[in-house]
Amino acid sequence: MDNSLIIALDFANKSEAERFLAPFEERRLFLKVGMELFYKEGPAIVHLLKEKGHQIFLDLKLHDIPNTVRSAMKGLARMECDLVNVHAAGGREMMQSALEGLEAGTATGRERPNCIAVTQLTSTSQEQMNCEQLIPVTLDESVLHYASLAKNAGLDGVVCSARESESIHSQAGSSFLTVCPGIRMESDQVGDQKRVATPEFARRSGVSAIVVGRSITRSADPVRSYEQWMNAWRGVHK
Numbered sequence: 001m002d003n004s005l006i007i008a009l010d011f012a013n014k015s016e017a018e019r020f021l022a023p024f025e026e027r028r029l030f031l032k033v034g035m036e037l038f039y040k041e042g043p044a045i046v047h048l049l050k051e052k053g054h055q056i057f058l059d060l061k062l063h064d065i066p067n068t069v070r071s072a073m074k075g076l077a078r079m080e081c082d083l084v085n086v087h088a089a090g091g092r093e094m095m096q097s098a099l100e101g102l103e104a105g106t107a108t109g110r111e112r113p114n115c116i117a118v119t120q121l122t123s124t125s126q127e128q129m130n131c132e133q134l135i136p137v138t139l140d141e142s143v144l145h146y147a148s149l150a151k152n153a154g155l156d157g158v159v160c161s162a163r164e165s166e167s168i169h170s171q172a173g174s175s176f177l178t179v180c181p182g183i184r185m186e187s188d189q190v191g192d193q194k195r196v197a198t199p200e201f202a203r204r205s206g207v208s209a210i211v212v213g214r215s216i217t218r219s220a221d222p223v224r225s226y227e228q229w230m231n232a233w234r235g236v237h238k
């Protein structure tokens with residue numbers, strides 16, 4: 001998990017995802033399956049990608065009452081993903097129920113998937129959080145609060161911006177995972193993301209894993225782009 005670059009497989013269907021993956025040939029990747037692809041293809045897409053040897057982050061961001069999240073996680077655990085997530089805003093009891101569900105659904109002898117909590121989406125700004133969510137603190141305070149709630153609930157880490165990773169690690173310890181989307185090269189379009197950081201910044205800040213979507217998936221040469229990203233993330237200068 002540590003130092004992974006997770007590619008966000010944000011495609012409309014299996015054919016588009018397979019077309020993107022074809023030039024990577026035998027390479028084993030860490031792939032994120034999100035709502036768009038999962039809601040179209042269901043568990044079969046996860047099984048297919050696992051069979052090909054990829055690691056899977058199933059990014060469904062569960063947020064519901066504890067009983068529903070427990071049952072849903074029990075089902076997700078059977079897919080044998082490597083990483084799943086919930087929204088920390090669902091609260092400590094919901095997060096504990098998520099873990100109970102994962103443990104109940106994990107086959108004997110296997111390790112349960114890592115479970116992390118979204119703190120504040122990387123598309124959320126200070127203003128949006130204050131004015132629309134009516135949370136009257138700074139964004140950093142809100143993220144740190146949710147990280148501490150997730151840690152106390154027993155979760156393995158959080159989704160946050162790379163900008164917040166250092167303070168989360170100081171508070172929760174370096175083994176608590178910080179999985180960070182909203183990563184952009186200086187030359188990239190930011191799009192809908194608000195709290196962005198470069199891969200170099202993420203590395204220097206001790207981020208556990210970065211999530212990269214459009215900068216690779218929409219590139220004219222995804223394999224070359226992936227290699228450039230890996231070099232930037234690992235600090236290899238070419």
Ligand SMILES: O=c1ccn([C@@H]2O[C@H](COP(=O)(O)O)[C@@H](O)[C@H]2O)c(=O)[nH]1
Pocket residue numbers: 008010034118120121122123159160181182183193211212213214215
């Ligand atoms: O706070 C969050 C949580 C999840 N995401 C997901 O990460 C990728 C980012 O894609 P880019 O194209 O690199 O912006 C996407 O799948 C989101 O659903 C996030 O961005 N922020």
